[in-house]
Amino acid sequence: MSLESEIANLVSKTTDLITYFNGKKAVIDQAVSAAVAAAPAISRNFFVDSQLGSDDNLGTQASPFKTFEAAIKATPKGGRADVTLQRDYSLSAHVQLLGRKLMVRSENGTNRKITLNEFSVESDGSTTRRMGSFWQSEESSVELANVTLSLPASTAGEVGAYYALVFCSGASAPAVNMLRLYSVAFELRGTFLGLLMGAGTSLFQLSLVGTSLPSALNGRIFPGVAAGTASKDLSHITTNLATL
16 A cells, blocks of 8 residues: 555545544533423522412413412522522412521512511420521522511410421531611511521521511511520621610
């Protein structure tokens, strides 16, 4: 075989190899893109419409979920669910965060109301009262922005440790119970006997921006902390409130 023929054969084999490689690369790139698209984003914005939405929807503005729970389940553990409310929302149960961070905000130019209702829990033959709230676990945290929180009128008598806006419980409780309120207004529908931040952990972090707490909540912010207590005197609480 002449030198020219050997060179031509080598070029042909090289061309075949390059063509094979490019074909495989295209298949691999396509498979990787499909896998990335199928994986849930660690942080996503979901829309929730408590009346017209459905938890079988996509959670988009045009196809909103009905509940917070659907947005939480659509977020990977350790991720952040950023929920935009398209309508007022009533909460008569515990929303379990299951290791997710949750942000709830109103749509632009609106101020949605989250109405927290009292409900009863039967356990070991006794009845305890709870309120619509957010149950934190592992690395969970709660942020509320540009909403009105409507607190329940507590029925007569003392309430339990989990009668609170946010709380945690057991071995899965986060190291720090975290709550951030940004431009949040409060509505009191009567005498409120619960707490903003309930039981379940020994460390608390509360941040308020553009938010004023009603005087009726003095002493009802953290468990075991009396009204008028200076926050600087409490080593287990971090907050920008001077007194509690």
